[in-house]
Structures are given as C-alpha cells and as structure tokens.
Amino acid sequence: MKRKTKKNLIEYGIIFAIFGGLYITGLHTEVLGFLQRGVLATGLMDPDLDKNADxxxxxxxxxxxxxxxxxxxxxxxxxxxxxxxxxxxxxxxxxxxxxxxxxxxxxxxxxxxxxxxxxxxxxxxxxxxxxxxxxxxxxxxxxxxxxxxxxxxxxxxxxxxxxxxxxxxxxxxxxxxxxxxxxxxxxxxxxxx
CATH class of the missing domain: 3.40.30.10 (Glutaredoxin)
Structure with missing residues (x-):
C-alpha cells in the first residue's frame, strides 16, 4: 500500500509539474487551443446550427x-x-x-x-x-x-x-x-x- 501511495504521489507530482510549467511559460493556452482544435476536427462536436443557442x-x-x-x-x-x-x-x-x-x-x-x-x-x-x-x-x-x-x-x-x-x-x-x-x-x- 505504501508503495502504491508513493507511486501515485510521483505521478501527481509529474502531472502538476507539467501543467505548472505550461502555465508559467504561458503555453497552456496554446496547448488547450491545440487540443480543442483536435477534438473539433473529429466532427464529434459539430454544432447543429438549427439548435445551437450560441x-x-x-x-x-x-x-x-x-x-x-x-x-x-x-x-x-x-x-x-x-x-x-x-x-x-x-x-x-x-x-x-x-x-x-x-x-x-x-x-x-x-x-x-x-x-x-x-x-x-x-x-x-x-x-x-x-x-x-x-x-x-x-x-x-x-x-x-x-x-x-x-x-x-x-x-x-x-x-x-x-x-x-x-x-x-x-x-x-x-x-x-x-x-x-x-x-x-x-x-x-x-x-x-
């Protein structure tokens, strides 16, 4: 159990370091924009313009x-x-x-x-x-x-x-x-x- 907790802490630390680094450098907006473009390119989130309230x-x-x-x-x-x-x-x-x-x-x-x-x-x-x-x-x-x-x-x-x-x-x-x-x-x- 102790080994699993230590592994989880290391994983969370790495994730925090990555996101912290992106935020500090200002690249988080670029990365999120890139991910959003990727999701939108799949067509899964194409708007139905007849029903789109936006x-x-x-x-x-x-x-x-x-x-x-x-x-x-x-x-x-x-x-x-x-x-x-x-x-x-x-x-x-x-x-x-x-x-x-x-x-x-x-x-x-x-x-x-x-x-x-x-x-x-x-x-x-x-x-x-x-x-x-x-x-x-x-x-x-x-x-x-x-x-x-x-x-x-x-x-x-x-x-x-x-x-x-x-x-x-x-x-x-x-x-x-x-x-x-x-x-x-x-x-x-x-x-x-």
Missing amino acids: LAVNDTNSKAYFSMSLINSKGEKVAMEDLRGKVIFMNLWATWCPPCVAEMPGINKLYQDVDKDKVAFIMLSLDQDFQKAIDYNEKKGYDFEVYRVNGAIPEMYNSQSIPTTYVIDPNGNLVLTTYGNGRLQHQGLQGFP
Missing part, C-alpha cells in the same frame, strides 16, 4: 454601430465608418482564450479566401497588453491585421463571452452574431464574397 442570426437586421475608433498593430487610427459598404467580419478575441486560439487558423483561412475589396476583417484584441496580440499574430504568421479599440467598446459589441464574432452586411445591418463557441468555420459562413 449562434444568433439577427432577424431584425438591426443597424450596426459604426462610430467606433480602432488602432491597428502599426499604431494607426482606423475609423469603422471607413469600412461601411463592405461586409465586416469582426471578431473579439484574446491571446489567453483557448477557444479564440482554436478558431484562429479557420479565421485566417477565411481571410485568405475572401475578396478584400468586399470584406473587411476587424480582429479586435481584448488583451490588456495589445503588444501580446501583435506578437501572437506575428508569431503565428496570420495574414489579418489585429486591432484594439480606441476608447470603450460600444454597448452593441460588448460581449460577456469570447470569442464573439459579428458579421455586418454591406448595408450596415448586423446579420450574424456568434458567442464563444470557438468553432467558426469557412463553410459556416455561406454568402461571403
């Missing part, structure tokens, strides 16, 4: 709020108003969020596949230190630009769950909102130019 298709076509100022990774101010007339894909994310990290490769693939003259991407980082988002984006080699809000996030886009994605049509209507599902796929967004 997906909100805005039937009322509420008007999007365009009076938001952004700052990109180069420090330049960008007015959301300047994007009016395009489809706008806005994703609220953070580097410390495993579901956000898990969906980034799919968002990057979507970004590569759409017509940039017709679709604008706002990858809005919620990291307190915006440089972390910039460094993460560069390290991963994603093609899209990252932004931070210049001021407060407008109430319309203030979400208690991340990742959150908003799609605004060229007429300025908020037509799609997804909350915290970490499973945004290119084929899930039919009609993208």
Whole structure:
C-alpha cells in the first residue's frame, strides 16, 4: 500500500509539474487551443446550427454601430465608418482564450479566401497588453491585421463571452452574431464574397 501511495504521489507530482510549467511559460493556452482544435476536427462536436443557442442570426437586421475608433498593430487610427459598404467580419478575441486560439487558423483561412475589396476583417484584441496580440499574430504568421479599440467598446459589441464574432452586411445591418463557441468555420459562413 505504501508503495502504491508513493507511486501515485510521483505521478501527481509529474502531472502538476507539467501543467505548472505550461502555465508559467504561458503555453497552456496554446496547448488547450491545440487540443480543442483536435477534438473539433473529429466532427464529434459539430454544432447543429438549427439548435445551437450560441449562434444568433439577427432577424431584425438591426443597424450596426459604426462610430467606433480602432488602432491597428502599426499604431494607426482606423475609423469603422471607413469600412461601411463592405461586409465586416469582426471578431473579439484574446491571446489567453483557448477557444479564440482554436478558431484562429479557420479565421485566417477565411481571410485568405475572401475578396478584400468586399470584406473587411476587424480582429479586435481584448488583451490588456495589445503588444501580446501583435506578437501572437506575428508569431503565428496570420495574414489579418489585429486591432484594439480606441476608447470603450460600444454597448452593441460588448460581449460577456469570447470569442464573439459579428458579421455586418454591406448595408450596415448586423446579420450574424456568434458567442464563444470557438468553432467558426469557412463553410459556416455561406454568402461571403
């Protein structure tokens, strides 16, 4: 019995050391995102979009709020108003969020596949230190630009769950909102130019 207890303590110590090391180095988010992508890739957790409560298709076509100022990774101010007339894909994310990290490769693939003259991407980082988002984006080699809000996030886009994605049509209507599902796929967004 004493031998088994000692073995269990060693096993738990090794597990604790591994998870502690991942946490201290900040790699826990990457590992959890990788594991989540793996589980999602199996198809076992594909959402049934007819029953998915995390997906909100805005039937009322509420008007999007365009009076938001952004700052990109180069420090330049960008007015959301300047994007009016395009489809706008806005994703609220953070580097410390495993579901956000898990969906980034799919968002990057979507970004590569759409017509940039017709679709604008706002990858809005919620990291307190915006440089972390910039460094993460560069390290991963994603093609899209990252932004931070210049001021407060407008109430319309203030979400208690991340990742959150908003799609605004060229007429300025908020037509799609997804909350915290970490499973945004290119084929899930039919009609993208």
